[in-house]
Amino acid sequence: MNSTPNQPDSHEPLPVLKLPANGTTASAESLRAQLVALLEGPGPAAIDASEVENIGQAVLQLLVAAQTEARAAGQAIEITDPSPAFCERVDQCRLAEPIGLQLEGAEA
Numbered sequence: 001m002n003s004t005p006n007q008p009d010s011h012e013p014l015p016v017l018k019l020p021a022n023g024t025t026a027s028a029e030s031l032r033a034q035l036v037a038l039l040e041g042p043g044p045a046a047i048d049a050s051e052v053e054n055i056g057q058a059v060l061q062l063l064v065a066a067q068t069e070a071r072a073a074g075q076a077i078e079i080t081d082p083s084p085a086f087c088e089r090v091d092q093c094r095l096a097e098p099i100g101l102q103l104e105g106a107e108a
Contacts, residue, residue, distance in 0.1 A: 018048040023059035035066045050081035
C-alpha cells in the first residue's frame with residue numbers, strides 16, 4: 001500500500017478564472033465568490049484577462065485583494081493574456097504591482 005500523500009501533478013494546468021468583458025460593480029459579487037474558490041485551491045492559479053474591454057473599481061479592488069491574499073499564503077496568481085484595455089486601466093490606476101501585472105516597458 002502506498003502512503004504517499006496526493007500532491008498536485010506539476011503537469012496539470014493551472015486553475016483559470018476568466019474575467020468578463022465588462023467587469024462592473026454588478027458583476028463583482030459573482031467574481032468575488034469565484035476568486036474565493038480559486039484561492040481555496042492547493043496552489044498557483046491564473047486569471048485570464050484576455051476579453052476585458054472595461055473594468056471598474058470594484059473589480060480592480062477584488063483583484064488587488066485576491067493577489068494580496070495569495071501572496072500572504074505563499075501562493076501565486078498569474079494574470080494571463082491581459083487585453084490592451086485591461087493593461088491600460090490597471091496602468092492608469094497604478095495598480096500593476098498590487099495586481100501582479102507585468103506591463104511592457106515598466107521599470108523593475
